[in-house]
Amino acid sequence: MSVTSLNTSRRLLGNSIRNISANVGKGGQYYGVFCSVRCVSTSAVMDNRVLTLDNMNPYVKKMEYAVRGPLVIRATALEKELQAGAQKPFKEVTKANIGDAHAMGQKPITFLRQVVSVCLFPQLFADSNIPEDAKARARLVLDGCKGGSLGSYSDSAGIEIIRHHVADYITRRDGGIKSSWEDIVLCAGASEGIKGLLQVMTNHTDGQRIGVMVPIPQYPLYSATLAEFDLEQVSYYLDESANWALDVEELERSIAEAKTRCSPRALVVINPGNPTGQVLSRPNIEAIIKFAQRHHLFLIADEVYQHNVYADGCAFHSFKKVMSEMGAPYANMELASYMSISKGFMGECGLRGGYAELVNVDPAVKAMFLKMISAKLCPTTLGQAVVECVVNPPVAGDPSYESFEAEKGEVLRSLAQRAKLVAETFNTVPGMSCNVVQGAMYAFPQISMPPKALEAAAAAGQKPDVFYAFQLLENTGICVVPGSGFGQRPGTHHFRTTILPQPDQLATMLQKFRVFHEEFLKKYS
Template sequence: MTTMRLLSSVINRPNLRVRQFSASASSFSAYKSADGRGTLFSPTSTPETRTTRTMATQVKRCLNMEDLNPNVKVMEYAVRGPLVIRAGEIEKELEKGVKKPFTEIIRANIGDCHAMGQIPITFIRQVLALVAYPALLEDPSFPKDAKERACGILGGCRGGSVGSYTESPGIELIRRHVAEYITRRDGGIASDWQNIVLSAGASDGIKNILKLLICDINGKQPGVMIPIPQYPLYSASLAEFNMQQVGYYLDESRNWGLDIPELQRSITEARKTCNPRALVVINPGNPTGQVLSRQNIEEIIKFAHKEKLFLLADEVYQDNVYAPDSKFHSFKKVLTEMGEPYNKMELASFMSCSKGYMGECGLRGGYAEVINMCPKVKAMYLKCISAMLCPTVLGQACLDVIVNPPHEGEPSYEQFMKEKKAVLDSLKVRAKMVVDTFNSFEGFKCNTVQGAMYAFPQITLPPKAIEAAKQAKQPADVFYAFQLLENTGVCIVPGSGFGQQPGTFHFRTTILPQVDKLKTMLEKFQTFHQEFIKKYK
């Protein structure tokens, strides 16, 4: 049977989600137009640009800042905020020949693996090529196992095309493969494919769960507990949904450990003004890079049960564990093994194609496994998802390859394992390189990057630098980050975008630049920091 006939037989079997940011006062200046409406200008914009924009604000519009959704005005997304806007402007200046003390922007602000030079995994791209252009199924240069994966995916698509809509929770075959993957990962603890909902990246899946919690109870706004420092998706989404952010501080002195007394302090304080309904845990941590121990996870589960909180386990970095004494434990596995009453708790856990060893950020594939949800609520959840029609189908296909990779004995197995190992081994080396280098800087303190893709060092800034930041009307860490960008081309994210203990300053940087570029970046960083300290000491 030819490959095309195989595909035809599979198809004919009868049984077979805008990141946004807000311009902060730290990097933009506000001006008043003739009609009194506020207009935001970049400090680098020209007078001509300002004139044009001011004229534009004089036009009477249906939607103005005064009647804009107030939740949109207050939301911020630090990893794509004003620093990144300025980095883009500098790139354009470099293209025009403007002289700078550097020749390129190094974007260490976001976990975009392929943008930082990571080579795509061959098998993933082979299957994606085949599903996108099925005529390639006749090409003998593609391995048999890649063609079989592609035929399976296409068999789950209406009309045998990834250009068609799928079921709103995703293609059934892929959801079944996700459940099988989770079962293998958790040592045989069963996963029901009907609890799997595919999404456009983990971010979309997380927001879909948060939406279910938007309900004032007894006159109190809903609250969600999130770690501080946190990934800005959470603060941005909570602001967008008009939900209260309930921060709990991770303990930097214990490698960003999670203390139960701190959780208790946080929820007790929050209940004075809101109704905490859910607890978010990011493991491995972003931006902090810690990996939770099993004992710590058990303590967190017990706390959530006692306080009647819906658990959200953000586990997108589960493949990214580097420290020899660290190991990933899924909340689903621990919760189940703890037995009653904990195995009856509501839990949503999330995974993505964007991180791990694959780094397929732009394809926007992910899943949520939602267990123990009230059946009536689950029906509403699925109804809500259906309004978005379906997740991107190429993202679903990518996820399928990740949860159903080449098996031992298949043609692509050895190459796949070699490429996967090479990526993770290199990330391990880079994690250590970043930590060791930062800890050699005056005034820097950086915890071990046990997992994920980031370092979150604390920096002690001289009083004169803090005063200079005040004069510039910027938080001190923002001031430092802008100075770094303008002098070196290195783009990082200030710690204030993630949250930090008052009086401390941090920043997040990825460990993703390839080794040679990472070495260059760290050398630039060191030279800049020495000059910065000398200037303000």
């Protein structure tokens, strides 16, 4: 290719990208695509690329991940425009699209950061400002590391002493029901552990696709991963009229329909719920377990929000505990349950830590799973150190105990207050309804979309809730995720927002919501 031709191609490519960016800013046709922007054909630049959009993995192209889609790209662009002095109807962008607590102003828990700091910089062992229990915890972690350094690889399943302490934590949590450290696998956040399990389930050799049952609405990790691994998504609807309860009759309907096209192998349950914020009752969990046993399904319990329970009368019950207390045959079922340092009171999203407990899994399968994750060497040791602090926190009498409990309690009390405020506010806005946020970090309100708004969305080439979300962003600076990114019953329209903005910012955000929605209804009535 000549220099002139190459420059021409580069200019064409630049123009194409600018055009796509403009469409993304308007919502365009690109909503929900994982990369957010459709790739421009590389043939315009060079004709001999080995990897092209046409020959790359088709399942990666199929993936969608709504919480980081074009709305977030546009929100980031708006932030830069504001920084450059552009005049907007708002002074700041509020990214309520993702459960990133520290990004929304939550302060780190001191004890966690002290332990990690000492692990990273052992000279701090000599610092009298660091409490002795934080130093002891750091020493325990470093003693478990090869060479006594957090910079060394750990075992693929994680540092052994931390796995022991995770098992001890689960045993305490579940009232003495024994957990084995050999069933614990540390991971770089729960997402990585969940993806690893689904990868092991992938089997295309018998001609029938494997099905995985997921709740609708669901966290897009599941739909994205199932698409990536070419697994069949078997959707079951949560009951919005019953505060997003899980109805076993709906599970039966879903699996009966799925068996006509795939082989259902696993059931995913998110408790407390994301994006819906419900907390399952014990009787509901027992019914779910009986359903899974009846249909010979592997249970995947996404329990990363187990510390985040707010509503009166609600309590977290682990699937492991309920299964065990139900006795045989339920106690013998296969289960994988997950926890994460990104949620709870910790909010340490960027440090990437979590664990999986693999219960009653075939030892030969577990060996294959461990072989598979060994190719990734090990989860981040920083995240593992935080897991250690969460499962082995200060106890009464330790120097850090009172401050740790005070900081933890304040985070959870504030989240409970914000959860209540969000639901109560949305329920006073005409044309909007919201279930009680019993737990987790999100609300999933339903919104009214007048016929003229539906027509305007169609004219813009957007789904109605996407149209609404872009209008909200451009007029208020609030970034949420349209309900279609999580799934919803046909004919209904929702969005997911976090409850994470700090109280003053949250109050401002909710007032902006009220004004915007009332004006939206007026405009399109």
